[in-house]
Amino acid sequence: MNPILVLGAGPAGLSAAAELASLGAPTLLVEKESYLGGNPTRWHYSLLAPDLRPAEEILGPLIQRVEHNPKIELHTGSLIARAEPEGKGYRVSLQSKDTVQTREVSAVILATGFDHFDSRRKFEYGYGHFPDVLDFKELEGMIHDDKVLRPSDGKPPRRIAWILCVGSRDIQIGNPWCCRMGCVVSIKQAVEIRQKHPEIDAYIYYMDVRTYGLWEDLYWKSMQEYGVKFIRGRIGAVSLTEGGKRLIATGEDTILSRPTEVPFDLIVLASGMEPGTGTKEASELFHVPVGPEGFLTPKLSDMNTIDSGLPGIYFAGAATGPKAIPDAITEGMGAALRAFQYARE
Amino acid sequence: MPIVEKSLVRVKRTEKLELDGIDVSGDWNTFLESRVQTDLDVGIVDWVRSQPQGDTIDRCWQCGTCTAGCCMHTDYGLEEFNPRYFIYLAQIGYEEELRRYAQTIWRCVSCNKCVERCPKGVKVEEVVHTIGTYLEASGRAPESPADRFDRAYTENLLDRGILDEAGLFRTYERLEGRKTPVRELLRMGTSLLLSGRLHTGPLAHRTKGWRRMRPVLKGLLDEDLRQRRESAQATRPVGRREP
Ligand code: SF4
């Protein structure tokens, strides 16, 4: 059997590769970055929602199953430059640092993932301009190292605000979809901070709180056990106080029906999920249709998000839309099975 | 600028204001006070939570189920009595807005419908009362005629252990600086006399053993008030502008 190509080594791709190997299928795992684990590794995710287990505890074992696995040929820092149908499968050219090799693969799993929204595009929040406006992926790393400090003066913050839906549900920047993660991750961050530093006050500015399904529990706990406060309204702009030391979030409290200009020491932006650059490239390489949002379109979205409807091509993870880590890992398992069935037929 | 929304106009009362030597004190109802909220005072919710009756305040997520069934709000129709809103103001710490309801908040009739219905298990009735207590004890709400009446009532009752209606009336009139016309006084006096309640002044009744009870009760009440005042006044908002 020709190897099965897994493109992307985030949670979904790692999971697909590990399952393929355990089915005994030769696997070609290609990752454009130099590390394994995708966005969670890149941004040093701290604890995962909802059970607050360290990200390493979830991804570590997956990475171990993939690394040094005789069934898995691993290429980091590599990409697929070209792909053409060849028999039942594809012929691809695999481009590594300074080598290009042509390989034949029997099936393809696209696990190319997402990119965090570039918060600089939401310029009214001053990200990239005011040092104390953070993207929540950066806060993840700070929480992970227990160094939640204001970048401007290195002092611990007294009061933090989270702004939800940054780069999501926003037609101005062209992203009308919901990122699914922003609410739960922000709430989780607030809980983590309040757990360690109850002296820091945490406020979350929301339009809706979408901690869907069983995550609701974390939302309730955040209020009842950690005193996280929720203010309804979307912040319109961030500016500096007169002395320039603190930030001011200008918005409307829609419950109060009044404008608010409240000072904060740190403002954290819950940046949304966009189709990853790898996802765009993959759609072009393998002629996979994308929806208006730019994510790969499954054959029947109402049925499953794995089958592409194209011969030998399967999807896993956030390449088809915003997704939580456990969902991505589960899809990796499903895609492995589908690709294996196809390749063996 | 024409003012179209009447509810936004908050009368500004100036006790003493002079402009170029001309006295312009009084009510200025075309001055709009800034409606911008510039701070969040965690002190309020921290205090409410610390009270045995207020510890479910953090649960509220503003669904409005309580207000929807509230006797005062819906059945009686007192629109400004809105338990959900009081909780939000306390939770987020909008003290200035909350102070406007310092009197209204006591209109709750304790039917407890809200407590039965709240999907989050907020003991709404208790929380609302705790917020009212906060406003009173922190001394941040302006004293109203109702507050003065309460005070006169308690003192009157403490005096002899039994209410002296006519005495209470006199005290209250003095506190409010009011003068009731003689004819009205006579009418009230007659009906008090006929119903046997004109035991006032030296004729007033007295509860048996009150001389010994009184200091104990007074001590307890004073101590309770002192404690509540102290803890409620200790909460201070975090300032908006840095030094
Ligand atoms: S019913 Fe409960 S949760 Fe809903 S607004 Fe009232 S107190 Fe809050």
Ligand code: SF4
């Ligand atoms: S107990 Fe008070 S707040 Fe609750 S429904 Fe009855 S009147 Fe309204």
